[in-house]
Amino acid sequence: MTPPDTTAAAPARRRDRTHLLYLAVIVAVVAGAAFGLLAPEAALKMKPLGTGFVSLIRMMISPIIFCTIVLGIGSVRRLARVGRVGGLALGYFLVMSTVALAIGLVVGNILQPGANLHLTAAAKAAAEKQAQSGSGSTTDFLLGVIPTSFFSSLTSGQVLQALLVALLTGFALHAIGESGQKILAGIGHLQKLVFRVLAMIMWLAPIGAFGAIAAVVGAGGWSAIESLLQIMAGFYLTCAIFVFVVLGVILRAVAGVNILLLLKYLAREFLLILGTSSSESALPRLIAKMEHAGVSRTVVGLTVPTGYSFNLDGTAIYLTMASLFIADALGRPLSIPQQISLLLFMIIASKGAAGVTGAGLSTLAGGLQAHRPELVDGVGLIVGIDRFMSEARALTNFAGNAVATILIGRWTHDFDRARCDEVLAGRLPFDERTMVDDHTPGPADDEEPAPPPAPRAGAGV
Numbered sequence: 001m002t003p004p005d006t007t008a009a010a011p012a013r014r015r016d017r018t019h020l021l022y023l024a025v026i027v028a029v030v031a032g033a034a035f036g037l038l039a040p041e042a043a044l045k046m047k048p049l050g051t052g053f054v055s056l057i058r059m060m061i062s063p064i065i066f067c068t069i070v071l072g073i074g075s076v077r078r079l080a081r082v083g084r085v086g087g088l089a090l091g092y093f094l095v096m097s098t099v100a101l102a103i104g105l106v107v108g109n110i111l112q113p114g115a116n117l118h119l120t121a122a123a124k125a126a127a128e129k130q131a132q133s134g135s136g137s138t139t140d141f142l143l144g145v146i147p148t149s150f151f152s153s154l155t156s157g158q159v160l161q162a163l164l165v166a167l168l169t170g171f172a173l174h175a176i177g178e179s180g181q182k183i184l185a186g187i188g189h190l191q192k193l194v195f196r197v198l199a200m201i202m203w204l205a206p207i208g209a210f211g212a213i214a215a216v217v218g219a220g221g222w223s224a225i226e227s228l229l230q231i232m233a234g235f236y237l238t239c240a241i242f243v244f245v246v247l248g249v250i251l252r253a254v255a256g257v258n259i260l261l262l263l264k265y266l267a268r269e270f271l272l273i274l275g276t277s278s279s280e281s282a283l284p285r286l287i288a289k290m291e292h293a294g295v296s297r298t299v300v301g302l303t304v305p306t307g308y309s310f311n312l313d314g315t316a317i318y319l320t321m322a323s324l325f326i327a328d329a330l331g332r333p334l335s336i337p338q339q340i341s342l343l344l345f346m347i348i349a350s351k352g353a354a355g356v357t358g359a360g361l362s363t364l365a366g367g368l369q370a371h372r373p374e375l376v377d378g379v380g381l382i383v384g385i386d387r388f389m390s391e392a393r394a395l396t397n398f399a400g401n402a403v404a405t406i407l408i409g410r411w412t413h414d415f416d417r418a419r420c421d422e423v424l425a426g427r428l429p430f431d432e433r434t435m436v437d438d439h440t441p442g443p444a445d446d447e448e449p450a451p452p453p454a455p456r457a458g459a460g461v
Contacts, residue, residue, distance in 0.1 A: 021203060028206040029213050029275050036217025043218025046211040053201075053208025057281045060198045062154045062162040064284045065305045067191035069163065071184065072301030073170025082170075082298060089303045089408050093311040096400065100242060100313040101343050104320025107238045111231075163305045198284050199432070209275030231325050235389055238317050239396040247403045255410040256417065259403070261424040265289065266402055270395060279394035283308055286402060292430050293423045294416030295409040303408050307401035314396025318389060319343060322364050326378030342372055 036043040073082055145160045147153035153161040173180035248259035263270070266289065269282040283304070290300045320343050327334045334342065365379045409415030422428045 021205060024206040025209050025271055025275050028210040032210040032213030033217050035210075036214045040218035043214040046218075047215035049211025050208050050213075050215060051211075053204050053211070054281055056201045056204065057198075057284070060194060060201065061280060061283055062156070062158075063194045064191070064198070064287060065162045065301075066154055066166045066169070067187050067194060068287050068297065069166035069301040069305065070170045070173065070187050071191060072297035072299075073167070073174070082302065085299055085302050085408060085412050085414070086306070088411055089306055089404065090310065092404055092408065093307065096311065096313055096404070097316045099246060100316035101320050103242055103246070104238055104317040105324075105339060105343070107234055107241075108321040108324035111234045160305075160309055163309075166301075195284070195288060205272060205275065205281075209272075212275065231321065232389060235318065235321055236392050238321065239314055239392045242313060242317060243396060243399045247400060251403050251406065255406050255415065255420075257406060257420060257424070262402060262406070263399065265293070265424050265430075266398075269398065273394050273398055274391055279308070279398050282398060286398065286405075289430055290402065290405045292428075293406075294419035295405050296414035299409040299412060299414045300405060303405045304401060307404050308397075311401050311404055312393075312397055313400040314393035317396065318393050319364055323368070323375075326368070326375050330375060330378045332375065342368075 032043075032046070035046070144158065145164055147156060147158070147161040147165060150165060153165040173183055176183075243263075244259060251257050251259050251262070266286070269285050269289070272282050272285070273279050287300055287304050290304065291297060323342060324334065324339065365376060368376045368379065406415060406420070410417075419428065423430070
C-alpha cells in the first residue's frame, strides 16, 4: 500500500483580479461620456460620484505621505543624504519648469491660436470670478504650510503640511536614537494598513470615473469646445513633445530607462487620472510603484510629495500657452521680453497654488491680475475647455514626477537599475492587492551605497 503523502501543500496564491478593475474604469469612462451627450441634465447629477471618490483618495494622501517620508528618513543613517536629495530635487524642478516654459513659448508663438476669437460678456464675468479665486499671495502660501497642530496636518488634506510634519518627525526619531527604531517599526505597520485601505477604495474607481466624465460632458458637450479645438490640440501636442522627447531623452541618457516602458508600467495610474481628472488620485500609487521599481524610500518620500507641489511641468506649459492665447484673442500680442517677464512671474505665482486640484485656471487669472490686469478678461475665453486641458496638465505633471524620482535616485546612487529593468520588463510584478513592497532593501538603503556602474558611451549625467 502506498503511504499517504504527508507533504504540506503550498498555499495557493490568490489570483490578482485588479486588471478587471481597470477594464471597468475604461468602460465607465466611455459610458460616462455617452451618458453626458445623450442625457446632459441627468449627467450633471452624477458629479457627486466623482467628487466622492476623489475625496476618499484625498483622505488617504496625508497618512501615506507621513508614513512614507518618516520611514524614508528613518532608513538613512546619515542625514546629510536627506539634504542632498532635497537640494537636487528642488534644483531639477526649477530647471525643468524653465524648459517647459520655453517649449510652451515656442509652440504658442507658432500656432497663435487666439487670433480669431472674440470676448463675450459671459466670458468676461467668468474671468472676473477666476481672478478673485486666484489672488492668494506667496506669503499666504508659506504661512499655509504650517499646520494648526501636529495632528491637523494629517487631517487637513494639505500635502505640504503633511510633508513638513513628516520631516520633523523623521529628524526627531533620528535624535531619539535606538528607541526610535521601535516607533519606526510601528509606522511601518501603519503604512501597510493605510495602503490596504487604499487598495479597497480603488475598487470604487469605475463609479467615480463614470460620475466625473458624465458631469463634464453633460455640462459642456462638444459644441462648447468646437471653436477652441486649436489651442486644445496645440496644448496636448506640446505636452506630448515634452514627455516623449524632453523627458524621454533625459531619462534615457541619465538612467538608461526607456520612457515608453516607464509609462507602460504606470498605465493604470494614467487611466485613473484620466477618469477622475485628478492627479491626486494617483499620488499614493506613484509612491508605492516608484519604491517597487528600485528607487530608495528616502528619494521617493522626498521627491514625489515635493514634486506634486513644485514640479508642475504641465502647469508651466499651460500658463505659457494660455497667456499667449489670451493676449492674441484680445488683440494685445506680447513681445518676447513681455512674454518672458509675464511667464516667469506666473510660474513663481503657481507655487502659491501648489497641491490644489484644478488650480491652473485660478493661477492664470491671479497671475494676470497682478502682472497684466488688462488681460484678465480674456481668461473667460478658456473657462469652457479648462476642464479638458486640466487632464493634460495632470498627466504631464504626473509623468514629470515619475521621471524626476528615477533621475534623483540615479544622481544620489539610490536607484537599483537592475531591479528597475526587471520591474519594467514585467518579471517583478507590482502587488496590486496590497500596494506594499516588502522587498529586501538594497544598497540604496544602506549607510554607504555602492558606487554606480561606469556610464556607457554617450551616456551622461
